[in-house]
Amino acid sequence: MNIINALPLQRTGILAASMLLASVFSINPFRNNPGRPVKSILPVTEAGDSSRLYVPDDLEATLWAEAPMFYNPTNMDIDAKGRIWVTEAVNYRDFNTKPAERLSHKQKGDRVMILEDKDGDGKAESSKVYVEDTLLTAPLGIAVIGNKTIVSCAPNLLIYTDTNGDDKPDKREVFLTGFGGFDHDHSLHSLIVGPDGKYYFNTGNAGPHHVVDKSGWNLRSGSLYIGGTPYNRKNEGNQKSDDGRIWVGGLALRINPDGTGLKVLGHNFRNSYEVCLDSYGNMWQNDNDDQVITCRVSFLQENGNAGYFSADGTRYWQADRRPGQDIFTTHWHQEDPGVMPAGDNTGAGSPTGIVFYEGEQLGKNYRGTLLSCEAGRNVLFAYQPKQEGAGFTLSRRDLISSFPKVSERYEWYETDQDYRKWFRPSDVAVGPDGAIYIADWYDPVVGGHAMKDKKGYGRIYRITPKGHKLTTPQLDFTTTKGLIDALKNPAINVRALGFEGLKAKGEAVIPEVKGLLTAENPYHQARAIWLLAQLGTQGNEEVVGLLASANAMHRLTAFRALKSVGKADAYFEQMSKDPDAAVRREVGIALRDVTYNQAFAAISNLIKKYDGKDPWMLEAIGTAADGKEEKVYAYVRETFKADPVKWQPQRANLAWRLHPVSAVEELRIRAGSSKVPESERRRALTAIGFIRDKKAVEAMIDLSKSTLQDVATQASYWINFRKSNDWADLRNWEEATAQAMTPAYKRMLELKKIVADKAQATPQRIEAAKEMASDVNGGNILVDMRVQGQLPDPIAREISEIIFKNPDQNVRVVASQFFPRNGKVLKTDFISRMKADPAHGQKIFSATCAACHKHGKTGAEIGPDLTTIHKKFDKSALLDAIINPSASMVFGYESYTIVTRKGDTYFGFLMSDGANVVLKDAAGQQHTIKADQIKSREKMPSSLMPEPTALGLNEQDLADLTGYLLNFK
Numbered sequence: 016m017n018i019i020n021a022l023p024l025q026r027t028g029i030l031a032a033s034m035l036l037a038s039v040f041s042i043n044p045f046r047n048n049p050g051r052p053v054k055s056i057l058p059v060t061e062a063g064d065s066s067r068l069y070v071p072d073d074l075e076a077t078l079w080a081e082a083p084m085f086y087n088p089t090n091m092d093i094d095a096k097g098r099i100w101v102t103e104a105v106n107y108r109d110f111n112t113k114p115a116e117r118l119s120h121k122q123k124g125d126r127v128m129i130l131e132d133k134d135g136d137g138k139a140e141s142s143k144v145y146v147e148d149t150l151l152t153a154p155l156g157i158a159v160i161g162n163k164t165i166v167s168c169a170p171n172l173l174i175y176t177d178t179n180g181d182d183k184p185d186k187r188e189v190f191l192t193g194f195g196g197f198d199h200d201h202s203l204h205s206l207i208v209g210p211d212g213k214y215y216f217n218t219g220n221a222g223p224h225h226v227v228d229k230s231g232w233n234l235r236s237g238s239l240y241i242g243g244t245p246y247n248r249k250n251e252g253n254q255k256s257d258d259g260r261i262w263v264g265g266l267a268l269r270i271n272p273d274g275t276g277l278k279v280l281g282h283n284f285r286n287s288y289e290v291c292l293d294s295y296g297n298m299w300q301n302d303n304d305d306q307v308i309t310c311r312v313s314f315l316q317e318n319g320n321a322g323y324f325s326a327d328g329t330r331y332w333q334a335d336r337r338p339g340q341d342i343f344t345t346h347w348h349q350e351d352p353g354v355m356p357a358g359d360n361t362g363a364g365s366p367t368g369i370v371f372y373e374g375e376q377l378g379k380n381y382r383g384t385l386l387s388c389e390a391g392r393n394v395l396f397a398y399q400p401k402q403e404g405a406g407f408t409l410s411r412r413d414l415i416s417s418f419p420k421v422s423e424r425y426e427w428y429e430t431d432q433d434y435r436k437w438f439r440p441s442d443v444a445v446g447p448d449g450a451i452y453i454a455d456w457y458d459p460v461v462g463g464h465a466m467k468d469k470k471g472y473g474r475i476y477r478i479t480p481k482g483h484k485l486t487t488p489q490l491d492f493t494t495t496k497g498l499i500d501a502l503k504n505p506a507i508n509v510r511a512l513g514f515e516g517l518k519a520k521g522e523a524v525i526p527e528v529k530g531l532l533t534a535e536n537p538y539h540q541a542r543a544i545w546l547l548a549q550l551g552t553q554g555n556e557e558v559v560g561l562l563a564s565a566n567a568m569h570r571l572t573a574f575r576a577l578k579s580v581g582k583a584d585a586y587f588e589q590m591s592k593d594p595d596a597a598v599r600r601e602v603g604i605a606l607r608d609v610t611y612n613q614a615f616a617a618i619s620n621l622i623k624k625y626d627g628k629d630p631w632m633l634e635a636i637g638t639a640a641d642g643k644e645e646k647v648y649a650y651v652r653e654t655f656k657a658d659p660v661k662w663q664p665q666r667a668n669l670a671w672r673l674h675p676v677s678a679v680e681e682l683r684i685r686a687g688s689s690k691v692p693e694s695e696r697r698r699a700l701t702a703i704g705f706i707r708d709k710k711a712v713e714a715m716i717d718l719s720k721s722t723l724q725d726v727a728t729q730a731s732y733w734i735n736f737r738k739s740n741d742w743a744d745l746r747n748w749e750e751a752t753a754q755a756m757t758p759a760y761k762r763m764l765e766l767k768k769i770v771a772d773k774a775q776a777t778p779q780r781i782e783a784a785k786e787m788a789s790d791v792n793g794g795n796i797l798v799d800m801r802v803q804g805q806l807p808d809p810i811a812r813e814i815s816e817i818i819f820k821n822p823d824q825n826v827r828v829v830a831s832q833f834f835p836r837n838g839k840v841l842k843t844d845f846i847s848r849m850k851a852d853p854a855h856g857q858k859i860f861s862a863t864c865a866a867c868h869k870h871g872k873t874g875a876e877i878g879p880d881l882t883t884i885h886k887k888f889d890k891s892a893l894l895d896a897i898i899n900p901s902a903s904m905v906f907g908y909e910s911y912t913i914v915t916r917k918g919d920t921y922f923g924f925l926m927s928d929g930a931n932v933v934l935k936d937a938a939g940q941q942h943t944i945k946a947d948q949i950k951s952r953e954k955m956p957s958s959l960m961p962e963p964t965a966l967g968l969n970e971q972d973l974a975d976l977t978g979y980l981l982n983f984k
Contacts (some may be wrong), residue, residue, distance in 0.1 A: 065434030156205025196221030252328025313358030334926030374505030376449025603635030627664030851978025
């Protein structure tokens with residue numbers, strides 16, 4: 016069955032809220048107790064007050080603003096005066112909504128609104144339009160930096176400038192253009208100013224992204240993802256940018272304020288909604304999934320491959336799934352060399368805005384907290400990242416929600432009208448007063464490229480310490496003291512103004528800036544280091560001195576700051592010996608584009624200090640070795656000398672990560688040895704599988720003959736998988752896999768001639784077709800004939816019931832697209848009121864759904880896994896997905912029909928698209944077709960999942976099936 020995935024800020028008829036995975040926090044600020052109820056114009060239902068937020072007992076939530084002061088808030092920023100600037104999305108998904116259902120300003124484009132609490136009572140009473148522009152269709156990001164307002168709205172990154180201070184733009188500049196994803200959630204997201212004064216932003220995977228910065232540098236990025244909107248029709252992977260690299264999917268980007276120096280900082284996201292930075296320069300992001308169990312929050316290591324698509328963007332993660340891999344591992348390619356660790360698996364949901372809180376206004380226990388909006392689950396997650404080696408551990412807590420703690424939860428999926436589920440936090444920001452502000456998109460649903468709430472209602476909450484009044488400070492940007500105060504401000508783009516003003520004053524402000532190095536707040540110290548690096552020769556020398564500081568965070572920030580201004584090269588060898596793994600990680604990152612001779616001393620130090628365990632450090636070394644793997648591996652071989660069977664973890668992991676051609680024979684020996692643990696044999700096989708060379712092919716063929724069953728099975732998988740992509744041209748695979756035609760297949764071809772012969776009597780043609788319809792090969796041929804218009808309706812009707820009983824699952828599923836079958840109309844509201852028998856529903860699942868879907872330990876993994884579907888859909892939503900499977904198909908499960916030049920027809924899910932196209936049919940079999948041999952390719956309008964009537968299910972069956980899926984424990 017087709018189950019719809021949740022995408023940030025996509026509205027559909029499917030309720031994508033989820034049960035909160037709440038827990039009791041161990042420290043006082045995170046005790047998940049009910050906060051003060053917030054008054055609103057919204058309804059109170061039996062389930063609870065829909066305007067109430069539950070917060071820790073030392074905080075309180077108040078309603079700061081709501082519609083009609085603004086509508087449909089997608090993103091917000093807060094200026095130095097404490098005013099909130101909001102991007103609206105009234106024109107969101109206009110192709111799915113009747114014009115009459117839109118608000119009045121639709122024709123003029125979407126708006127940016129300015130909201131203000133003028134009297135300081137904690138609630139906005141002023142609202143005005145800053146800009147209303149036809150270039151704005153559902154903008155997803157805003158940054159307010161002095162008199163500049165930067166709005167993200169694909170294909171453009173726009174800068175509006177208010178030169179005279181009247182809160183109206185006097186100038187509009189298309190700062191950058193060429194981003195894919197017009198009116199699509201997987202598109203251009205918000206921008207922030209980093210601690211180095213540069214601009215950071217990101218975009219989702221709705222490419223292609225073809226962007227030229229103001230120095231003429233070309234970014235070219237894409238993948239095989241299309242869809243979501245009627246505008247997203249063409250995209251492809253394997254595109255090279257001007258740096259010679261292939262960037263894929265969603266991207267994290269940096270650019271200088273003057274529009275030069277565009278740089279990719281991370282790639283291969285699905286749809287990271289925002290990237291945020293702390294004052295040390297650590298980057299953080301969240302990302303959403305295709306399934307219902309694998310969203311994530313991550314530390315983004317610079318240059319990181321986030322692992323959504325294949326490395327070249329030509330294959331979905333489903334195509335790369337290896338035997339024995341769980342969904343989270345394969346979804347983010349966690350066992351592939353060159354992919355960064357995925358971070359925290361947050362499960363089902365739709366992650367949106369993210370921010371790092373560095374203020375002390377809420378209490379020092381909140382300082383250093385990463386906040387991540389989870390719109391699908393009606394919650395804000397909180398983390399206090401702890402460094403572990405070169406990376407971080409992320410322990411998640413539910414901080415703020417529209418639901419009480421878990422012990423008070425009820426099974427919301429049984430309730431259709433609980434307005435608490437309408438809380439959809441689209442963004443979170445920190446004000447100059449130190450308060451946390453939450454934008455609530457407010458809708459019954461999230462996911463599926465449509466809208467439910469036609470009124471465009473939205474609201475903004477303010478989170479403050481209980482019993483304490485926070486006020487916006489009066490900042491004087493004309494004095495050094497005022498600029499220092501601004502640099503210390505908790506609001507990201509406000510402190511950017513302090514940085515900019517102090518930088519303009521030059522070396523004269525060094526004493527005041529140095530004073531921050533002993534500030535009580537460590538984030539203030541870090542901001543000073545970034546600024547000192549840009550305060551002339553004297554300031555730069557101060558930062559160089561900090562490379563020897565006893566404070567590891569000073570050393571880390573100093574190295575990054577020097578790298579930012581192009582002056583870190585002289586310190587590579589020195590810092591590669593640093594006792595702190597995070598500092599060494601940064602050296603590895605900085606060495607990526609340095610020649611081997613220049614980098615050797617530093618790389619050798621990194622290798623000698625590598626503990627054989629730290630995945631972040633391993634990835635940093637791999638980054639340092641980029642383009643010089645053979646030479647680096649030669650050093651590894653000499654440093655960790657050993658027989659392949661007796662490798663230390665350092666040698667084994669570095670061989671896996673670097674996987675040079677020179678390691679093939681060693682890896683073959685290791686992979687085929689019974690003395691090596693099975694997990695390590697598997698890792699060696701993986702390394703061979705990532706070597707694009709004939710030696711790797713021959714080694715894998717040899718291993719496929721191993722007497723060790725795990726080795727033979729895995730090696731056979733790699734051969735069958737790689738022959739459609741990296742190894743396609745390294746052997747004559749057609750010749751190697753050619754099979755003789757069986758007598759049974761010849762019989763089906765003879766019958767085909769009779770069926771296709773219009774000169775034959777119709778009864779004879781029907782009898783021949785009936786014989787074919789009950790045969791596996793014959794059924795496939797009949798579906799092929801039907802697609803190509805060679806099987807008339809009268810014959811199709813006569814064999815319909817037979818072909819739906821064909822032994823081949825793929826034939827039965829695809830036949831539902833092209834053969835008539837009598838059915839009846841099923842009504843969701845009627846079925847939802849029926850009493851369910853979950854035990855009978857389990858039997859129905861095993862008989863009709865398990866062939867494609869997994870639930871618990873039962874079923875196949877051809878379609879989406881339904882084990883945790885009860886955490887994502889309520890009853891009416893799940894019924895809608897079952898009864899109307901084609902209404903909104905899961906990303907990655909759209910079906911295609913391909914006809915080759917030889918006349919062969921293939922049906923299935925598109926797994927890979929490049930020189931070789933791979934389809935997976937409904938039976939789970941993969942078919943590889945050379946792209947240059949394809950005559951036609953058509954995206955099928957209907958889901959491969961048959962409608963219930965085609966499966967012979969009645970209303971009670973559906974009620975029972977839904978009851979089983981929703982009550983799974």
